[in-house]
Amino acid sequence: MLAGCQGPQSALDPASATARELARLWWVMSSVAGLVLLLVSVLWLYALFRAPRQYPQPQARRIQRRLLIGGGLLLPTLSVSALLFYGVNAARGMLPLGEAPLRLEITGHQWWWEVRYPQGDVVTANQLILPVGVPVDIEVSSADVIHAFWVPRLGGKLDMTPGRRHRVRLQADREGVFRGQCAEFCGTQHAHMILHVEALPPERFDVWLQARTQRAAIAPAPGAAGELFASRCALCHRVAGVSDGRRGPDLTDLASRPTLGAGVIANDAAGLRRWLREHQRLKPGNGMPNHDDVDDTTLDALAAWLEGLAP
Ligand code: HEC
Numbered sequence: 050m051l052a053g054c055q056g057p058q059s060a061l062d063p064a065s066a067t068a069r070e071l072a073r074l075w076w077v078m079s080s081v082a083g084l085v086l087l088l089v090s091v092l093w094l095y096a097l098f099r100a101p102r103q104y105p106q107p108q109a110r111r112i113q114r115r116l117l118i119g120g121g122l123l124l125p126t127l128s129v130s131a132l133l134f135y136g137v138n139a140a141r142g143m144l145p146l147g148e149a150p151l152r153l154e155i156t157g158h159q160w161w162w163e164v165r166y167p168q169g170d171v172v173t174a175n176q177l178i179l180p181v182g183v184p185v186d187i188e189v190s191s192a193d194v195i196h197a198f199w200v201p202r203l204g205g206k207l208d209m210t211p212g213r214r215h216r217v218r219l220q221a222d223r224e225g226v227f228r229g230q231c232a233e234f235c236g237t238q239h240a241h242m243i244l245h246v247e248a249l250p251p252e253r254f255d256v257w258l259q260a261r262t263q264r265a266a267i268a269p270a271p272g273a274a275g276e277l278f279a280s281r282c283a284l285c286h287r288v289a290g291v292s293d294g295r296r297g298p299d300l301t302d303l304a305s306r307p308t309l310g311a312g313v314i315a316n317d318a319a320g321l322r323r324w325l326r327e328h329q330r331l332k333p334g335n336g337m338p339n340h341d342d343v344d345d346t347t348l349d350a351l352a353a354w355l356e357g358l359a360p
């Protein structure tokens with residue numbers, strides 16, 4: 050239980066004003082629930098062990114009515130209304146009231162995250178980079194089934210529904226790496242749908258966004274690797290200036306991401322080569338077909354080119 054109190058994904062270790070309100074709400078609710086449990090247990094023991102008493106009929110009826118109306122109607126109505134009022138107030142910070150200085154779009158896919166920064170026409174995947182101290186409105190949607198967007202240390206969760214756009218406001222109040230996770234079961238690899246969230250000081254965030262907006266043109270992969278990329282990978286993957294696929298993650302800044310497959314494996318030289326060869330074993334059922342027929346030399350050459358994809 051104590052392990053749940055901290056770590057990159059703990060709602061009890063908030064890193065924003067809204068998340069702090071939600072954590073407080075959690076403590077209030079669990080304390081109230083704990084007290085109720087205690088009270089009920091004491092009453093139960095009392096009822097078990099007290100000496101039986103006989104009441105005359107009318108008095109017994111009155112006691113019953115009092116318990117029914119007081120304990121069965123008034124108590125729950127009042128306590129649930131109080132919690133509702135408190136809860137709605139606590140979540141107000143997440144409401145996108147007015148214009149936020151930054152707006153992003155995140156689309157859920159089985160089983161990865163597409164992240165768009167409309168200002169610079171910048172697209173990335175499975176990572177969300179934010180400026181510290183700036184309210185960010187995030188418009189979430191889905192390309193297939195219902196997913197849910199949740200970065201517990203920054204705020205509450207919100208469903209990502211196909212055909213609809215929901216908006217949530219986040220504002221990190223400190224630098225750091227947080228972890229998001231799809232919070233609505235969306236298929237067998239639902240657990241492998243992790244979002245790397247990083248809050249940078251605003252100057253560094255601007256540099257990050259600028260670098261992606263004005264990146265140098267990327268040359269296609271050379272030789273056989275290039276042919277493989279153009280004839281297959283390009284159908285699903287976009288690499289700015291090289292290909293325009295939309296079914297898989299945008300790979301333009303692939304080398305700058307910490308993981309592959311939305312948190313399945315570290316994105317280093319060995320990890321990338323393993324992903325290309327055994328991604329169906331690492332993440333069974335994911336939307337990328339096997340490339341078992343491709344020889345190792347070509348895959349290695351392709352991996353070497355992919356490793357250079359960074360702004
Ligand atoms: C039919 C579409 C499709 C084809 C063809 C395809 N991919 Fe993918 N690829 C995907 C999907 C979908 C994912 C996301 C899988 C997941 O994480 O659930 C993915 C993930 C990836 C990733 C990990 C990206 C990340 O940020 O985690 C890499 C790298 C990659 N593909 C490279 C390639 C290469 C190289 C080729 C060609 C040899 C290729 N893909 C062919 C659909 C495709």
Ligand SMILES: [Cu+2]
Nearest residue numbers: 231233235239
């Ligand atoms: Cu999910």
